[in-house]
Amino acid sequence: MKLNHKDFNGARLVTVCEDRIDAVCAIQFKDEMRKLTDEGPNRVVLDMSQVQFLDSSGLGAVVAVLKAKKSEQSLELASLQPAVHKVFRLTRMDTVFSIHDDATAAIESVANAS
Incomplete structure (x- = not known):
């Protein structure tokens, strides 16, 4: 599971660099995201633009x-x-x-809230 992240003013943008979050990778996704949120700022934006498929295990991982x-x-x-x-x-x-709608809008909303 490849996740990239970049920090902006008060926010961390995490990009999922995979086309699926499913039963095969859900646990790894959850573990990687926990690391990124544990050490991250108070706002975390998950960019899912590359994710074409999400099953119930993937949804469960995002909720977790x-x-x-x-x-x-x-x-x-x-x-x-x-x-x-x-x-x-x-x-x-x-x-x-x-x-x-998109990561740019999310990050702009972070900047405008500051």
Whole structure:
């Protein structure tokens, strides 16, 4: 599971560099994200623009990261592909997560909030 990250003013942008988050890589994704959120700033934006497929294990891993983050942190999602967005919508997880159209908009909202 390849994840890249870059810190901006008050936020960490984590980009998933894989086309799937599924049962094969869900545990590794969760472990890598925990490392990045444990040492990260209070806002974490997960750029999922390259993720074309998300199964229930992948969704569970994203939710587990949300539950494991520090109480003062937020986990926001960006750039969901249509199939991935549909999973969040059908499970009503789109009401739990802040979802941005793209990573640039998410980071700009961070900058404007400062």
